Amino acid sequence: MKTVEEIKAAIEAAVPNAGVEIVANPSVSGQHSLRLRPSHALAVARFLRDDEELKLDFLSNVTGVDWPDKQVAEKVKVTRTVTKTVDGVEQAVEETVEETQKRVEPGHLEVVYHLYSAAKKHGPVILRMRTVNRTDQVELPSLTPLWRSAEFQEREVFDLYGVVFTGHPDLRRLLMWDAFKDHPMRRDYREPDDFEYEPTAHDEVLKRAQTHWAENPSWPVAGTAGAAPAGGREKSGAGQ
Amino acid sequence: MSVTGLVREKKPVGWNRPPHIEPDGEGELLEVAMGPHHPSTHGVFRMDVALDAERVIRLKPVFGYLHRNHEKIAEGISYLASMPYTDRLDYICPITNNWAYALAVEKLAGQEVPERAEYLRVILGELTRIQNHASSIGFLIQEMGASGTPLMYAFREREKILDLFEELTGARMMVNYMRFGGCRVDASPAWLDRTRKVVAGLPEFVDEFERLLTGNEILMARTQGVGVLKAALAVNAGVTGPMLRASGVDYDIRKVDGYGIYNRFKFRVPLGDHGDVYDRFMIRFLEIRESIAILEQALKDIPGGPVMDPKAKIRGFRPKPGEAYGRIEAPKGELGFYLISDGGPNPYRYRVRPPSLINLTVLEDMCLGHDIADVVLIFGSVDIVLGEVDR
Numbered sequence: 074m075k076t077v078e079e080i081k082a083a084i085e086a087a088v089p090n091a092g093v094e095i096v097a098n099p100s101v102s103g104q105h106s107l108r109l110r111p112s113h114a115l116a117v118a119r120f121l122r123d124d125e126e127l128k129l130d131f132l133s134n135v136t137g138v139d140w141p142d143k144q145v146a147e148k149v150k151v152t153r154t155v156t157k158t159v160d161g162v163e164q165a166v167e168e169t170v171e172e173t174q175k176r177v178e179p180g181h182l183e184v185v186y187h188l189y190s191a192a193k194k195h196g197p198v199i200l201r202m203r204t205v206n207r208t209d210q211v212e213l214p215s216l217t218p219l220w221r222s223a224e225f226q227e228r229e230v231f232d233l234y235g236v237v238f239t240g241h242p243d244l245r246r247l248l249m250w251d252a253f254k255d256h257p258m259r260r261d262y263r264e265p266d267d268f269e270y271e272p273t274a275h276d277e278v279l280k281r282a283q284t285h286w287a288e289n290p291s292w293p294v295a296g297t298a299g300a301a302p303a304g305g306r307e308k309s310g311a312g313q
Numbered sequence: 314m315s316v317t318g319l320v321r322e323k324k325p326v327g328w329n330r331p332p333h334i335e336p337d338g339e340g341e342l343l344e345v346a347m348g349p350h351h352p353s354t355h356g357v358f359r360m361d362v363a364l365d366a367e368r369v370i371r372l373k374p375v376f377g378y379l380h381r382n383h384e385k386i387a388e389g390i391s392y393l394a395s396m397p398y399t400d401r402l403d404y405i406c407p408i409t410n411n412w413a414y415a416l417a418v419e420k421l422a423g424q425e426v427p428e429r430a431e432y433l434r435v436i437l438g439e440l441t442r443i444q445n446h447a448s449s450i451g452f453l454i455q456e457m458g459a460s461g462t463p464l465m466y467a468f469r470e471r472e473k474i475l476d477l478f479e480e481l482t483g484a485r486m487m488v489n490y491m492r493f494g495g496c497r498v499d500a501s502p503a504w505l506d507r508t509r510k511v512v513a514g515l516p517e518f519v520d521e522f523e524r525l526l527t528g529n530e531i532l533m534a535r536t537q538g539v540g541v542l543k544a545a546l547a548v549n550a551g552v553t554g555p556m557l558r559a560s561g562v563d564y565d566i567r568k569v570d571g572y573g574i575y576n577r578f579k580f581r582v583p584l585g586d587h588g589d590v591y592d593r594f595m596i597r598f599l600e601i602r603e604s605i606a607i608l609e610q611a612l613k614d615i616p617g618g619p620v621m622d623p624k625a626k627i628r629g630f631r632p633k634p635g636e637a638y639g640r641i642e643a644p645k646g647e648l649g650f651y652l653i654s655d656g657g658p659n660p661y662r663y664r665v666r667p668p669s670l671i672n673l674t675v676l677e678d679m680c681l682g683h684d685i686a687d688v689v690l691i692f693g694s695v696d697i698v699l700g701e702v703d704r
Contacts, residue, residue: 100635100654101423130548131564134638134649134666185651187638187666191548191564197638221329222551225674233382242330248377248703257382 074195077105080127087120088113096201106185106199114202114214115240121188121198122219129198132220134187135227137234139259141180141207149174180207182236186216186223204236207259215241233258329549331678336365345685349378353456353689356699360676360688367684372677376670379703387663392418392630395663397489402665403701404486405448406441408434408478409643411491416572417639417650418493422632425622430495431574432615436508437478437490438641439604439611443515444471445644445696446555446597446604447522453594453693454526457535463526470518473511480504494625505612512608519601527595536590540679540691543588550674554646555600556695559585559592566642577614578607593694631658645669645696665704669697 075083081093084107092110109117121129152169159166182204189196204211215238217223227238228247235256238244246253255262263285336342348359357378363371383402387395399414400407412434419426426434451467475485481504482488482497490497500508526532542552547560557564565582567575583599585592632654640649646668653662672695680688 098635100421100633100637102420102635102637104636104638132551133553133640133647134651134664136651136662136664136666138653138662187649187651191562194564194569199638218327220551221546221549221674222671224550225670233384246377248380250377258385 088116091117106201108201111213128190128192129188131189131191132222133189135223136185137230138183141260143178145176145178212237212239217241334370369680372680379699383704391658400487403698406445406644407488408437408441413641413648414650415491417652420639421637421652424494427619429618430620433496435611439608440474442604442644443601444474446601449696456689456693495621499620509612515605539590539687541589551671555596559596560588578610580607590694667701669701
């Protein structure tokens with residue numbers, strides 16, 4: 074079995090501008106992975122499947138990972154002009170101060186593929202792909218045309234994480250029902266207030282609902298015209 | 314008129330896609346929802362089937378009736394707290410679920426397992442495989458119409474094995490037995506003796522069970538040539554376990570990875586020729602015999618010593634940041650756990666690779682063109698548990 078570096082070199086020889094990066098795994102498992110550029114992912118995957126030496130014909134596991142926006146605190150040196158009174162005279166003095174700045178690192182969704190070879194009995198080779206962000210640019214190429222085993226698993230990632238796989242032959246929700254709106258495996262997911270339907274909303278549900286209304290002023294408020302009853306069936310799952 | 318839109322849909326063409334079957338043009342198509350409470354579905358599972366007379370034209374599996382987002386729950390609790398919940402994935406074989414999870418965490422944290430614990434894992438894992446295969450054969454025959462008798466033969470043997478589980482772990486099915494770095498309790502010499510006695514009685518059961526079934530004319534007529542799965546498609550579709558080997562692909566993770574101490578035992582990997590329902594059924598018989606051989610070796614060689622790594626940390630267990638994918642050959646196929654740690658007490662990402670779900674990818678391919686009565690058999694030969702499919 075080739076090492077990750079050798080596989081990277083082989084890919085770069087076969088697919089020009091593949092832009093494969095090695096993602097090191099600090100854990101003792103030593104399973105390092107390769108990050109693919111979505112634009113070249115299909116070509117690289119096809120090479121990995123058909124290459125005589127690698128022959129990774131068995132795609133075992135497909136899964137999503139959510140990396141939400143992260144606040145990073147950084148120490149930055151800032152130079153600014155300060156007015157100071159020196160010897161009784163006001164002067165503009167340049168001063169360098171160290172400041173902690175908070176920066177938001179934009180989040181993304183990641184899809185991880187674990188490849189093995191049933192013919193050569195080696196593996197795993199781990200591939201990863203990232204979406205641009207978590208909201209509107211969530212498309213990634215589907216690997217289902219190459220490995221059929223991705224069919225249900227990519228549907229599951231679409232369902233639970235919201236990654237849209239272009240080129241998937243049958244991209245529908247797998248586990249949640251079709252009318253469901255959100256993606257439950259995302260880390261910022263909050264389950265709807267009326268998730269468990271009850272004919273009359275009891276205190277706990279109403280209390281939770283009030284905190285949600287406070288966070289989302291655009292939602293209709295209970296008791297006003299046009300508001301759905303707190304236990305409304307048709308609101309189920311679509312509450313967010 | 315099509316209700317679910319199954320009939321009109323055109324499918325993309327490719328060698329690994331289900332073929333597009335045209336109805337013969339006589340009469341109307343019938344759409345049947347098999348399930349979610351069909352007795353053959355082993356739980357709550359639906360197949361939307363379009364039929365031309367009795368012939369299956371389309372088949373769409375519908376999942377999610379038992380979905381409880383096991384993965385999300387596991388990401389909110391500590392590593393060890395998920396261990397009892399893995400019992401509920403494939404509730405026919407809880408031991409192997411425990412094992413796969415423990416293996417993945419041990420890979421992530423770099424933990425050692427004492428030798429006696431490895432032997433106990435193999436013994437319990439192979440007992441699990443035997444009872445799973447026996448009862449899955451029983452279920453398959455039951456669905457074929459042989460009501461009761463074969464299933465009761467299998468369940469009689471399964472009870473003996475579950476009694477052993479109960480004596481050792483305290484529970485027949487929800488065993489919660491493994492820990493990261495070993496097993497929860499040690500087996501007494503008396504338990505090992507009883508296990509030896511049960512294992513000694515197993516070959517007789519297999520002979521009897523096989524005499525009852527394999528040569529049966531009705532069984533052959535119903536299962537041979539039905540639901541054929543080609544080797545190339547099986548590998549491409551990620552099918553694993555007895556189903557893959559029935560299609561003639563020599564891929565057993567016990568041999569390939571040699572996880573635990575499996576490379577110490579002598580056993581063969583049975584392979585099928587045709588990849589039909591009959592082969593899948595026969596492979597399970599042959600695997601029971603190989604499991605008995607492993608059990609005899611393991612029960613002979615089991616050493617003394619601790620069953621838990623004394624350095625293993627139970628409380629405040631926080632693996633270093635990183636990720637690991639651990640997999641084992643569970644009775645139903647490759648059961649894998651993918652874990653990402655961010656250094657906290659809970660896994661950042663916890664993923665179960667469910668063999669039952671992925672083996673169903675090719676259900677439509679196997680059923681197309683067959684009668685609806687055969688769908689029940691083909692589905693039964695896949696051997697799934699809905700607790701694992703929907704998670």
